[in-house]
Amino acid sequence: MCLWASEGSGEEGNKPSVDNVARIAYNAIGNTGRKAQPQIAHRVVQDDRSVIEMVIWKLPVATSERPHGYKYRLNYSQGDGTTLVRYDNKFGKGDHKHIKGTEFPYVFSTPEQAIIDFLEDVERNGGHIE
Numbered sequence: 001m002c003l004w005a006s007e008g009s010g011e012e013g014n015k016p017s018v019d020n021v022a023r024i025a026y027n028a029i030g031n032t033g034r035k036a037q038p039q040i041a042h043r044v045v046q047d048d049r050s051v052i053e054m055v056i057w058k059l060p061v062a063t064s065e066r067p068h069g070y071k072y073r074l075n076y077s078q079g080d081g082t083t084l085v086r087y088d089n090k091f092g093k094g095d096h097k098h099i100k101g102t103e104f105p106y107v108f109s110t111p112e113q114a115i116i117d118f119l120e121d122v123e124r125n126g127g128h129i130e
Contacts, residue, residue, distance in 0.1 A: 035060065036071060039111060046130045049079030054118070056111045065094055068108050074118040076127050085121045087114060099125055 036057040043053045053075045062069040066089060074087040086098040087106060095108040099121060108114055119129060 039070075040115075044130075046128075048128075050127065051075070051077045052122075052129065053077075054115060056114075065089075065091065068110075070108065070111060072108075072111070072114060074114060076118075076122045078127070084125055084127050085118065087118050087121075097121065 036059050038055070039058050040054050040056040042055075043051065045051050053073070055074075056070055056072040059066060059069045059071055070089075072087065072089060074085075075083060076085045077083050083098060084100060087096075088098075089095045089108065095106045097104050097106040097118075106114075106117075122129060
C-alpha cells in the first residue's frame with residue numbers, strides 16, 4: 001500500500017502535501033528513536049496567580065512549515081486564566097503570536113530571541129514578570 005492510500009481502502013488516494021509527507025517521515029523517524037528534544041520547559045505561577053509557561057522543542061528535521069526546526073509555545077496567562085500573550089507555531093498555522101485575543105504574524109529567528117520578544121510583549125501589554 002502506498003503512503004497516501006485511503007485508510008483501510010487499499011486504493012490510492014490524492015497525493016499528500018509536502019507537509020503531510022514530512023509528518024509521515026517525522027513519525028517514522030520518531031519510531032526509530034529520533035524524537036523532538038525538549039530545549040526549554042519552564043512554568044512559573046507568580047504571586048498574583050498569573051502563569052508564565054515557556055516550552056520549546058528542537059525537531060529532528062525541519063519542515064516547510066517549521067524551517068527553523070523548532071516547535072514552541074510561550075504563554076502568559078492572567079490570574080483568572082485569560083491569555084494575555086502567547087507565541088506558538090501550531091501545525092497548520094505557522095509562527096504567530098496572540099496579543100489580548102488578536103492573532104498577529106511572528107517571524108521566528110532563534111529560541112533566545114523569541115523569549116526576549118515574548119517577555120517584552122508581556123510587559124508592554126500589562127503583564128509583569130517577577
